[in-house]
Amino acid sequence: MKILIYGMGYVGLTAAGCLTREGHSVVGVDVNEDKVREINAGLCPIAEPGLEALLSQAVRSGLLKAVQTPGEEVASADLAFVCVGTPSAADGAHNMSHIAEVSRQIALAVDPNRPKPLTVVYRSTIRPGSTEEIILPIFRSVLGESVRRAVEIVYNPEFLREASAIQDFFSPPKIVIGTHDGGPCANLDTLNASLDAPVFYTRYRESEITKFVDNTWHAVKVAYANEIGRVCLRLGIDPRKVHEIFVSDTKLNISAYYTRPGGPFGGSCLPKDVRALQHLAGDVGASATLIDSLIRSNEAHKHFVFDYCTRELKPGARVLLLGLAFKANSDDLRESPNMDLAGKLLRAGYKLSVYDPSVDPAKLVGQNLGYAYAHLPSLSQILVSKAAAEVGDYDLVIDTAGHAKQLSLKPAPRTIDVARLGLERA
Numbered sequence: 001m002k003i004l005i006y007g008m009g010y011v012g013l014t015a016a017g018c019l020t021r022e023g024h025s026v027v028g029v030d031v032n033e034d035k036v037r038e039i040n041a042g043l044c045p046i047a048e049p050g051l052e053a054l055l056s057q058a059v060r061s062g063l064l065k066a067v068q069t070p071g072e073e074v075a076s077a078d079l080a081f082v083c084v085g086t087p088s089a090a091d092g093a094h095n096m097s098h099i100a101e102v103s104r105q106i107a108l109a110v111d112p113n114r115p116k117p118l119t120v121v122y123r124s125t126i127r128p129g130s131t132e133e134i135i136l137p138i139f140r141s142v143l144g145e146s147v148r149r150a151v152e153i154v155y156n157p158e159f160l161r162e163a164s165a166i167q168d169f170f171s172p173p174k175i176v177i178g179t180h181d182g183g184p185c186a187n188l189d190t191l192n193a194s195l196d197a198p199v200f201y202t203r204y205r206e207s208e209i210t211k212f213v214d215n216t217w218h219a220v221k222v223a224y225a226n227e228i229g230r231v232c233l234r235l236g237i238d239p240r241k242v243h244e245i246f247v248s249d250t251k252l253n254i255s256a257y258y259t260r261p262g263g264p265f266g267g268s269c270l271p272k273d274v275r276a277l278q279h280l281a282g283d284v285g286a287s288a289t290l291i292d293s294l295i296r297s298n299e300a301h302k303h304f305v306f307d308y309c310t311r312e313l314k315p316g317a318r319v320l321l322l323g324l325a326f327k328a329n330s331d332d333l334r335e336s337p338n339m340d341l342a343g344k345l346l347r348a349g350y351k352l353s354v355y356d357p358s359v360d361p362a363k364l365v366g367q368n369l370g371y372a373y374a375h376l377p378s379l380s381q382i383l384v385s386k387a388a389a390e391v392g393d394y395d396l397v398i399d400t401a402g403h404a405k406q407l408s409l410k411p412a413p414r415t416i417d418v419a420r421l422g423l424e425r426a
């Protein structure tokens with residue numbers, strides 16, 4: 001393929017080296033005159049293992065050249081990659097000026113009557129909504145009605161890591177392709193045919209947020225590991241042994257478990273033990289800011305769930321809450337987020353009924369009993385039987401534990417599945 005790459009930084013140069021190795025013809029575009037000169041001399045402007053060899057070979061074989069402004073290369077290109085920088089702006093947002101500038105340049109250079117649209121693939125990390133709110137309007141403003149004929153706009157985040165960029169380019173953890181309708185992109189599929197990685201086709205916004213979610217998760221992992229390491233060192237515990245034990249658990253620790261958005265955490269262990277580790281870290285001067293934030297984050301989520309469920313619901317409305325214990329098939333009410341939700345619903349003036357097949361007030365004992373009545377004194381009055389739940393008329397059903405599918409409820413105007421928050425209509 002004939003490929004243009006805008007931005008000869010870490011991402012663009014790696015793509016140039018790897019795509020030319022595959023036999024594609026690449027024109028690298030960069031505003032930086034020194035970079036353009038160095039690339040054309042077969043040199044690599046950045047330190048990246050193995051890259052200079054690929055670039056110099058590509059220049060020698062005529063598959064790579066660099067320019068500051070492309071000319072007729074735009075007309076013959078099948079595909080353009082945009083890899084310009086999106087550095088932090090003063091307010092912390094991404095500075096999108098380079099993206100806007102390059103988009104305008106491409107829109108002005110492309111022939112509106114091309115026989116086939118130019119596939120313009122954005123690989124820079126951009127804020128969700130940028131394609132629809134910045135990039136597409138720029139193309140539309142320049143190309144007008146011809147925009148669909150002239151260009152195909154795609155977002156395809158880059159997952160390479162510096163220092164292992166070439167290896168990561170050829171062996172990415174996944175390929176995410178964002179298009180206007182969530183469908184595939186033929187040119188990119190052809191280009192990626194030899195890569196062995198799961199491919200996700202999705203709409204622009206889901207593809208755009210992927211990098212934020214990934215990178216922030218990596219940051220969470222590093223910060224968490226370091227906080228645990230600090231606590232261990234202060235307590236004279238070997239952090240390497242602790243790490244070895246931690247990562248050996250691929251069932252609950254290093255797994256997809258506990259990563260799906262849904263309800264808040266709760267129960268008799270998590271909140272108690274998080275609070276205790278928070279206390280311990282403070283006690284030994286290990287300052288664990290991430291761990292400190294967990295309970296507050298969870299409280300914020302409890303408020304969000306309540307607000308989400310009760311939006312557009314007038315006080316006095318009839319609400320059925322399915323599941324009161326912290327999880328299905330348990331009668332443990334201690335620190336259950338559903339107890340908290342029930343309390344909020346009652347205080348806000350809703351007519352609340354609660355059904356939980358595992359909770360029988362007559363069988364609650366010990367701490368569980370004390371917690372239940374201290375936090376929800378009207379527990380016995382609001383708990384209803386399966387039969388009563390099924391004959392009741394409700395304005396809203398909130399399902400916290402997948403109980404709805406085991407019941408023959410009368411249809412309610414709204415049913416919210418807390419484990420699939422926001423997706424109840426999907």
Ligand SMILES: NC(=O)c1ccc[n+]([C@@H]2O[C@H](COP(=O)([O-])OP(=O)(O)OC[C@H]3O[C@@H](n4cnc5c(N)ncnc54)[C@H](O)[C@@H]3O)[C@@H](O)[C@H]2O)c1
Pocket residue numbers: 006007008009010011012029030031032035083084085086098101102123124125126158159160161162
């Ligand atoms: N570096 C990484 O490991 C990495 C990995 C994945 C994604 N990303 C993302 O990819 C993007 C690029 O990252 P990078 O590290 O390669 O950036 P970089 O700063 O190394 O390179 C960006 C290049 O774009 C050039 N440029 C700026 N405006 C231009 C214009 N109008 N026309 C042509 N060239 C122009 C700059 O001169 C520079 O050479 C960023 O959004 C980054 O967040 C980076």
